[in-house]
Amino acid sequence: MLMPKKERFLEEVLSYIKFPFDRENIKTELESHIVEKIDDYMEQGYDVEKAEELAINDIGDAKEIGMELNKEHNALLGWLWKITNGMVVLFIIGNLFFVGVPFFITFFSSSPINDIDKSSIVYQMDIDEQVKLDNTVIHFTNIVYQDNGELNIFFEHYDTKLWGTGWSLGTIGEITDNLGNTYRARSACSAGIKTKCIHSLDNFSKKADTLIISYDSYNRKYKVEISLQVGENDE
């Protein structure tokens, strides 16, 4: 149904509204008013054209209504509001990014074990040793021995409390073998909720059959003994 008078009225009212984002809502509200009024007149027996004419006459002067409405839809405040909202959205996206990235790294980063050159591996063991220091859980997962005498210990650690107690894992303890040798480890860790680490020991004795990691600091203790594969791969 074409209603040219209604359209002209709405168009003129909206031409006074300076803030573009409010125009649609104003149009919807006024239009539904006019349409209902037209329906009521038609129920009373008027034809469409007459009903439209009466309804538009009842609603009043488009210029006066448009100018009054524009006062209540301040463009400057409207834009400020829009911009503020935009900033809030950006702020939230930014935060999601900073929270999301560690999650992403944790779940999608490949295991550091893949960084080791496969052809250099003499043997590789999956282990499952877990110790706890206060709220930090340390989980030893793999041992890889390379042909250059390097022993790599893979482990991950994480906090059982979401917000750490401020106790950061400095060292996993002293690393020795059953022959009494002590090793210094080079360590590398990835970021993430679960931190994945490698400790690499140079020139690990081929004859040692047990790796011992013992921690004894700040009145906290643990000792992990891991049996190694010895001899089978001797050349």
Added chain:
Amino acid sequence: MKMDKGLIGGSTILLVLSLLEVTDRYGYEMIKELDLRSDKTFQFKEGTLYPVLHKLENNGYVKSYIVKADTGKKRKYYQITRSGKKQLVEEKKKWEVFSTSVNKVIAGDLHAHA
């Protein structure tokens, strides 16, 4: 009887908030209710209701929400807020004082002649 627009002007807020006191209404419904209650005394241009409603909304006296009817028609309903109810009490008081004073004036001040 038709009323002068200026005469209604001062009491617009009182009238509109009163219409919303008991139930939420959309614009056209308010016009019809006003006609009904006032026996069509307040004949004003219907469109001028909307700037008033939007002003009340900006002032926080009412809030609005859209309801989509089964027929697909969208209606914007207005609801009086807590601060709108406080304002309504104020406006009613002001109206009491005003109408009492007007009545005194038009009845003639008897004390003046005593």
